[in-house]
Amino acid sequence: MPVIEFLPSKKTIHVAAGALLHDAARKAGVEIDVPCGGKGTCGKCVVKIKSGQVDTESFGMLPPEAATEGIVLACRTRVLDECVVVEVPDRKGYEGGKFSDEDETYLVRGELLPQKWQYDPLAVKWLLQVPGPKLGDGLSDLDRLTRAIQQWWGKIEIVYPLSVIRDTAEALRSEDGQVTITFVRDQERVHAIRIEKGDTTLRHFAIAVDVGTTTIAVQLINLGQANILCTRTDYNGQIPCGLDVISRINYAARPDRQQELRTRVLDTINKLIKQAAESHGVQPEEICNAVISGNTTMTHLLLGLKPEYIRLDPYTPTVHEVPYLNAADTGITINPDSWIYFSPSVGSYVGGDITAGVLCTDLSTPIDEMNLFIDIGTNGEIVLGNKDFLMACACSAGPAFEGSGIECGMRAALGAVEKVKVDPITGIASYSTIGDVRPKGICGSGIIDLLAELFITGWLDSAGKLNRVRECACIKTIGKRTYYIIVPETQSGIDKPIMISELDIENIIRAKAAIYSACTLMLNQAGMDFNDLAHIYIAGGFGRFLDLEKAKIIGLVPDVAKEKFHYIGNASLMGSYMVVVSQEYKEHQQELARRMTYMELSSDPAYMDHYTGALFLPHTDPSRFPSVLHMKQRL
Amino acid sequence: MPVIEFLPSKKTIHVAAGALLHDAARKAGVEIDVPCGGKGTCGKCVVKIKSGQVDTESFGMLPPEAATEGIVLACRTRVLDECVVVEVPDRKGYEGGKFSDEDETYLVRGELLPQKWQYDPLAVKWLLQVPGPKLGDGLSDLDRLTRAIQQWWGKIEIVYPLSVIRDTAEALRSEDGQVTITFVRDQERVHAIRIEKGDTTLRHFAIAVDVGTTTIAVQLINLGQANILCTRTDYNGQIPCGLDVISRINYAARPDRQQELRTRVLDTINKLIKQAAESHGVQPEEICNAVISGNTTMTHLLLGLKPEYIRLDPYTPTVHEVPYLNAADTGITINPDSWIYFSPSVGSYVGGDITAGVLCTDLSTPIDEMNLFIDIGTNGEIVLGNKDFLMACACSAGPAFEGSGIECGMRAALGAVEKVKVDPITGIASYSTIGDVRPKGICGSGIIDLLAELFITGWLDSAGKLNRVRECACIKTIGKRTYYIIVPETQSGIDKPIMISELDIENIIRAKAAIYSACTLMLNQAGMDFNDLAHIYIAGGFGRFLDLEKAKIIGLVPDVAKEKFHYIGNASLMGSYMVVVSQEYKEHQQELARRMTYMELSSDPAYMDHYTGALFLPHTDPSRFPSVLHMKQRL
16 A cells, blocks of 8 residues: 655655545645646646656646656646655645624615614524423423413414423423523424523524635624624635635535535634634524525535536536525534525526625615626626616636736735836836735735736736837746736745736736626626616625726726725625524515526627627727726826 | 453453442443342342452342442442452343244234225325426526426425435436435425435335333334335343333433433334344335334433433423424434334323324224223333223333343243143142243243242232142242242253242232222223223233233233233334324324323322232232132132
């Protein structure tokens, strides 16, 4: 049985001959990221074979000489020899991200939030007085409890889980029969979740969860007062298995890996729940409801559903409206008998995060004015409509805006270049970094800043080519590629300059073109253009750091009045909160989901035309961006 | 940390100082039975301390010299020393019991069994054709499945557990959309349990379970044809923790022991399910429903409910009508999403085994004639009634009829004396044993045989005293006790004679008096006597080997015409079978349970009078047993 040693950790593991290096590393507890999901297409899982024989596949992104030096992709290399030593390069970690854990309710217009009189959470607490046991009345403890509930509620059927039955005898005998019942109601039944001795009505909690491809946020809510106690955010533990949903779906092709993805996302969610609960002295079993909103793939992976068919024509997921599930069944570590509600999805690429997000906008109200909702993330999701119709579509922006798939790209974390100013004369960039430390890379908002500056100052043309004519210390051609150096090696926090290639720029242009053209197509379908819109809502973590003027310059967002734009933060999380505290909002969300028409962009031939047109800065048709034209002319 | 060595197995274990010897033995995997539940009252857990210091409590049943020889009760002895060596005597095992695994339906009158047109099991299978996925129809797999079900069933709500959601995508894509759904219905909903590809309607199974204090029986049922495939029976794995329900309740006083009792009974049930399923090539997940009938204590222990309050005034159990529970929640290893139904109980000592058993009798039919149902086991349960009323009560017969609490008593297992004939002249017994091997002890039916024979031949008087006047080789007085030797040492299969003491006889008389007087009291309450009864149904494993004539002689059963008696076997199991195959029977059983009035004997002062009157052979009032009087006079 071959034995593999991983350096520098010196962790070793025995595996069967023919095992994938990546699997072996995982078993040994060594993390090797596979951003593309293990398809061999991203080249990020390079490792160096120090000794021993392996069977590797050759891939385009590795230069031919790599193999001779023992550099291989861990996801496509199998162990042959009895003894293999593998050097794993330092991980560019996902640690230290810049998360906003503040209450973001202020980002949402007040009248859109549930009002006091709409507070009506699914899980409710009741204080009851249950008479003591009596000889000869033939009533069990549960019979007496049922009667006490029915005295309040009428002859409704009551459903008890085993855990409540188990706790009943002691609870009824502890404080003279005073007990607090937690339950949920549906049309004909009361479902008990918990029984506690005495009066615990003031301790009543729920959570709202946003499960993003990249980021997961958990919000702890005090149901008694419908107020948010705290929010905890972290990267999705699935990131090492692929950066976007397609990579994750590819990674999940093997059942053990599908299971691994489930475990990873649950681990992240449960860790955040624990942190949030502990910070407020709340026990997990006191949390008796959860609302979870995620894109369709995230929901499938969380539930252990095979995501494969989301990716394959005709793109049919297993489920849109997940029925209520027990916390215990889902693996969410709150009270095991809690009901978990998943925000409904509309299509394979328009998920529960969008139906939750729309609740934070005027699209959820009966107005005549036309509104647009854009959630910019690894996927871009767009909803257009008013009281008469709702259309939704999704486009793949790729992870470029999140700093991935870009040579020196990184997340909006410590050391990321986030603001850039380019000198029109010298072409040299001045910049600031998150945390004001030495730069380690450039994040999404930094890249948009940079491109806008380069374009306005003329160092970048509309086709995304760097200026090779004017002399510039920052523009260099190495081999076949031309680069712009943002941070020279001397100022860099890593051992090399931070630069961006024309290939990177192409990636960003493709990403912005995907989103802009999806919006255009949708408006066209409705016989409108951007000027017909009353409001444009921008959601998603990336939007937080976005400079709208710069986004306009590169053509990511349309050239309309600034006042029409509204940044609404993590709308998926905020919408989840609304559904937690108000069943009216839950029903409203379900109705919105049913009303939304899902447009499959890939099946619309016009999309390609719109997309190609948008592959310029700001657009092939500059008249669409008059203010950018004006700005260019002024300089 | 003290270390204990158990002989002869030489198993050792480290325990904390002060640990109970019995707990230590359990941890070490050494079984020491505590028939009384660890209260120190039965004296069956004696062990010998070979070396080391222990702290033991002195109990009446151990002679004073025992302690000096190191003989102690494992349940009341704590370890003090660093090193203790304990000799554990050979277990009189509960192995090799004589169980009837045959189909006993023939014991129940044909018209009482569910008829073909009443077959309507809770769990049903359906073959469905589900259309394939289509681009742009906005339907998930689950949506299409729901529509296919609703096309048959109308707009009913369908509830899916996570396991079914997980299997749906593959099932729908496997055999051109042909799938088989297993589900249960309630008033407004269809609850899916399982989805399988293709047509599996012919493979559809359920189980019926009787959970007795002593014996557990599992029946595998083919739901397609409502026929019984097989029955598997074994002793309840809880026996080492106490022989009767009170001992078990005492044993369960500590939470870890309550959990242990749950594990033990589940282990027995699940082992029997496995045996039954394997013998017919059935997979556990193909078993999609179970009906479980047990006495109130057994049901509580199986569900992990604290049984304490069953024993304490006002004798109020946690639950009579257990709601439907998931197999996964209960720990029964069939399909985890199956619904498990528990036969309802009526009182702390009249359980689901009785409401199931009554289904096998005329008491469940709308007749005018008065009927009596007696389930003779460790507890005796009695139901009296007709179409107008049903009364139920329970008395503690103790384990004597099952061969326990009797010096040479044993179960109806290999080597048990089961038939006895006593020579009127010499007083010497001739006997036969189960399996025709050398006798090891005497079982319940053997004891009744023996007592009846001794009484009729005059070697025993009505007060239960052995004849000390006439010379008899078999009657011996040792110390203060007088014994009757059934099997001399030379013929015995153990190293000592098999005999019965006057104390044993007293036990038996008490047991029969408890049952007879409970019946009398109940008839009195209804203003009747035994002659008013049309039928007397005897249920329970013990009844199988019972010689009715002999039972009459000792006054266990009333002196009425033989034709009125009907032995109906394991009625609890048969009733469970009926409920499995017919929801009509389930509803009927629930109605019977609600109609039954529970009489608490211990609170009725007249019970003591009736009981005292029955403490003679056959009774203080011999006119109640004219045929016995006649028999005596003839000899």
